[in-house]
Every structure is written in C-alpha cells, then in structure tokens.
Amino acid sequence: MAESPAAGSTSSSSPPPSTALIDRTLHALGFQFTLISPTKVTGRLKVTETCCQSFNVLSGGVSALMAETLASLGAYVASDFRRVAGVQLCTNHIKAAPLGEEVEVEAKPIQVGRTIQVWEVQTRKIDPSTSGSNILLSTSKVTLLCYRQAPHASNYEETIRKYAKL
Template sequence: MTEENLAAAFNENNTPFAKMMGVKMTLVTKERLEGELEVTADHCTMPATLHGGAMMAMADNMGGIGAFMNMAPGSMTTTVESKTNFLRAIPQGQTAKAVTTPVHLGRTLQVWKTEIFREDGKLAAVVTQTQMIRPAKDG
C-alpha cells in the first residue's frame, strides 16, 4: 500500500522560516521526504554558491517534518543535535534537491538523514539530525 503524498499540505502550512527561504516539499510520507530549493542570490555566500546554513536549515526543516509525521498525537519535536558534511558547492541558479529518510524511529528520539544534491545529481551535503519527541505543553 502506498502512503498519501502530503507535500501540498506541508507547503501550505510549513514553518514561516521555510516559506521565507523558499523550501518546496515535493514528497512527504512517513518514510521519505523530498524537497527543493531554488538557489537565488539571497541564499548565497561568496562566490555565488548556496550558503551552508541554508543547506542545514532546509535539512532541519525536513527532518522536523519527518519526526512530526512519525510521532504520537499530542507530542512535539525539537532538534537536539545536527551534523553536516559539506561535499560540493551548489551554484546560484541551480535547484538543490533533498531527500530525507529515517535512520531510527524511537519513541523519544528519532534520527533522520538528509542528502542534498546538485542538479547534476552529485551529492553536495549529508545532514544527520536527532529529533527529541516529548509531550506537548498545555497552555
């Protein structure tokens, strides 16, 4: 059985920061997330390549969505650790494509891996993050 793709719902209701950055989800299921970011001058460092912080922010948002999709009702999630390996630059004008998959789906901790690719399909970065799952606070 194939899961429903919830990308449209997450694009509409994504976090304000992800919307401001221009992150577009193309696939959102419990086991796989895919997203894109058109690299504009506003996303770049010198020379005109995607800033590492933008890659990390994109991956953090996607890992958070993955955790949300896999946590119990009445829970919330927060990133408690994130590690990035930068392998290649992504030039301005290209679209960064990211794929996020679970490494571990525990009750209180989840680990997610995001691979970010250039348009030529070469791997540009790998982000591994740990999401803590805890009960949502009342009030």
C-alpha cells in the first residue's frame, strides 16, 4: 500500500492542480483531481487503453489505485499533513466501465482518529444522459495509519495546501 498521499483540489479561487504535482502514477493514467479537502477528495478519469484490462474495461487494479490514492490524500490533509500509510484496502467491483467511458471517484472519511482513519471511496461511471444519477462501479474502504510529521515532504505539503479547500 502507498505510504505517501496523493491528490489535488479545485477551489473557485484557484486553478485546477496539475495532477503530476500531486501524484505521478495517476497523472500517467490521465486522472484529474477536482477537489481536495479534509472531508472529501474527488477526481475523474477517462477509461483509455492504458488503464484497461484485456477485455477493454477499467482494470480493477486501477480502481483500487484510485481509491487508495484519494483516501491517502484526504487522510493526509485531515491529519494536518502527517505522514500516512495504507494498512488495509478492500474493494468491491460492481459493474464494468468500458473503454471510452469517463468515471468519477469520490473519497469521504468514515472515521478520522488521531492515528487511524477509515475512508470510503466510490467510483461511478458518468452517464451524460442523466442529470446527477451516475452508475456505481466500485466501492472501497481504506484504512490508514497517520503518524509523525513528514519532514521530507515540505514541498509536497505546500503543493497540497495550495490546491486544498481547508
């Protein structure tokens, strides 16, 4: 599980963050963060060949990667920028997202403690034919350990503070 957090946010007063500044792996897949806050982290991904498995649907591993990354970023911000490490990830895949579709991912905390946080992450297919009723693809629960300050991450903390809604 990832030890360093990752994500980005958009507020009305700041431009959307470069995903590359927030998380290089998700950036390579084409993921874009739309919100970072201590209570919610969101983003979008177009399903391309790069993130598909052999049957041209979104890889379950990519769904798990997005879940842990968004939960880790949320935990990082919610813990006042303390180092976080994933200790458990459970993902249930409900429906497939075929090549060419766009998905949105939303992470919200279930429990924010001093040392342990639990986040729920939902991935939904964006259905342009409906207004607001997107199709649930997967749901994840991520448990994270929050511990000491991360002294080597001061540039990362500055980047996240720049884009986060605090």
